[in-house]
Amino acid sequence: MTIWPPVGEPPVNDLAEPRPAPRPSLPPYPRVAFQSCVEGRALLVVEIRSPGDETFDKLPFYERMGVAEMLVIDRDSKALRRWVRTDDGLDEVGPDSAGSHQLTALPVTLHTIDGRLVVRGHGHESLI
Numbered sequence: 586m587t588i589w590p591p592v593g594e595p596p597v598n599d600l601a602e603p604r605p606a607p608r609p610s611l612p613p614y615p616r617v618a619f620q621s622c623v624e625g626r627a628l629l630v631v632e633i634r635s636p637g638d639e640t641f642d643k644l645p646f647y648e649r650m651g652v653a654e655m656l657v658i659d660r661d662s663k664a665l666r667r668w669v670r671t672d673d674g675l676d677e678v679g680p681d682s683a684g685s686h687q688l689t690a691l692p693v694t695l696h697t698i699d700g701r702l703v704v705r706g707h708g709h710e711s712l713i
Contacts, residue, residue: 626651629690635660644668648675654690663702663713665695 630652634640640657647655655668655675667686668675680686685696685705693706702713 626653628653629688630655632657633660634658644675654688656686656688656695658702663697663700665697665702 627647627650630647632640632643632655634657644655651670652675653670657666658664665680665686666677667688668677669689670676678686680696683696685694687694691706693704695705696703704711704713
């Protein structure tokens with residue numbers, strides 16, 4: 586049988602060895618109630634595409650849900666494809682003249698070099 590001690594102390598089994606020293610109390614987790622899991626439309630969806638998966642089958646769903654921008658990154662080659670919302674729905678847009686994609690949802694620019702994804706933003710660059 587388990588006895589639940591006051592908040593901040595670990596549970597104690599009354600059939601086990603003597604009770605351990607109490608741990609310092611931590612503030613309780615905030616309790617938040619949600620009526621739904623998603624409110625409003627997503628500004629950006631990122632899909633990592635694996636060979637043979639359903640990534641592109643999801644495009645009509647994302648379009649119906651009002652997604653503002655969708656980015657598909659190929660898992661193996663790191664090739665990028667991007668769609669943005671227009672009056673007609675989600676339209677695929679290519680990279681700029683430098684081969685980069687400037688996201689509209691985030692201040693980030695993405696491109697691929699030698700099979701590595703390059704992420705630039707706020708003066709920093711990361712290779713993935």
